[in-house]
Amino acid sequence: MKKExxxxxxxxxxxxxxxGEKIHFTLKHPENALWLNGIALTTSDIRRRGVExxxxxxxxxxxxxxxxxxxxVFYSEEVKSETGNFKDFIEQRLRQExxxxxxxxxxxxxxxxxxxxxxxxxxxxxxxxxxxxxxxxARLAGDLLSLVEFYKVTLYLRYVMKETQTT
Amino acid sequence: xxxxxxxxxxxxxxxxxANQPFxxxxxxxxxxxxxxxxxxxxxxxxxxxxxxxxxxTMNDMEIYPENxxxxxxxxxxNVPVNERIIKLGEEIAPGNRKVEIEYMDTDHPLVxxxxxxxxxxxxxxxxxx
Numbered sequence: 639m640k641k642e643x644x645x646x647x648x649x650x651x652x653x654x655x656x657x658g659e660k661i662h663f664t665l666k667h668p669e670n671a672l673w674l675n676g677i678a679l680t681t682s683d684i685r686r687r688g689v690e691x692x693x694x695x696x697x698x699x700x701x702x703x704x705x706x707x708x709x710x711v712f713y714s715e716e717v718k719s720e721t722g723n724f725k726d727f728i729e730q731r732l733r734q735e736x737x738x739x740x741x742x743x744x745x746x747x748x749x750x751x752x753x754x755x756x757x758x759x760x761x762x763x764x765x766x767x768x769x770x771x772x773x774x775x776a777r778l779a780g781d782l783l784s785l786v787e788f789y790k791v792t793l794y795l796r797y798v799m800k801e802t803q804t805t
Numbered sequence: 806x807x808x809x810x811x812x813x814x815x816x817x818x819x820x821x822x823a824n825q826p827f828x829x830x831x832x833x834x835x836x837x838x839x840x841x842x843x844x845x846x847x848x849x850x851x852x853x854x855x856x857x858x859x860x861x862t863m864n865d866m867e868i869y870p871e872n873x874x875x876x877x878x879x880x881x882x883n884v885p886v887n888e889r890i891i892k893l894g895e896e897i898a899p900g901n902r903k904v905e906i907e908y909m910d911t912d913h914p915l916v917x918x919x920x921x922x923x924x925x926x927x928x929x930x931x932x933x934x
């Protein structure tokens with residue numbers, strides 16, 4: 639007997655190879671999905687420095703999700719590039735006296751954007767638009783991203799499933 | 806002294822070559838009644854943050870699918886120690902007790918490869934006695 643879990647994750651990886659690339663995609667909801675209740679986004683794009691080390695735009699691109707045919711956009715997000723340093727600012731500066739058991743912060747970990755979207759259609763529609771000027775030095779002209787610049791955007795969807803048991 | 810009702814177990818994955826998948830598995834304790842959560846750490850955090858993704862199954866059920874990045878399961882030092890469990894959203898019956906991780910290392914321009922170890926912690930709860 640196999641029990642279908644009550645929570646299911648779906649991962650969609652978008653590979654960006656061109657500057658200003660626009661990707662339209664559709665995703666099939668899992669069978670027996672009742673609700674889409676969490677959305678998260680990550681990117682492997684790195685925030686780069688422009689001329690003379692100045693910081694450039696930190697928006698890698700924008701992603702939106704919609705219900706097909708109806709065109710209802712229910713989620714839209716600017717994808718922020720990686721800062722190149724995953725450690726929290728505050729962690730690096732925690733002094734010994736603060737690290738005792740009395741001291742705590744809300745904590746850092748990746749969280750899902752929580753939502754409750756009923757799954758009524760079979761598909762979900764997505765659109766990603768790469769920001770052509772996002773943190774890329776001007777000297778790298780041309781449409782194709784170099785191998786170093788090539789990056790991916792990963793979309794995570796968390797579903798609440800109808801629990802089923804199969805034998 | 807009463808026994809803790811939470812069982813903490815782990816399995817290690819030794820990542821020895823770049824861009825390769827690595828598998829590891831173990832069986833949760835026979836006293837475990839439900840699996841409540843997981844946690845992932847490494848000997849080199851930057852490696853798993855930038856390069857790692859994995860598929861995790863429990864009782865042959867897919868909990869996290871392929872391409873699920875490790876950074877989504879990591880947590881900073883400022884997460885209180887007792888809260889460093891990624892809850893699965895529900896409690897999972899251990900069934901055949903097999904927990905399996907298929908870890909994938911992928912090149913990243915920021916972090917050149919060097920061998921590292923990934924540790925998957927599994928937290929389960931024993932029955933009320």
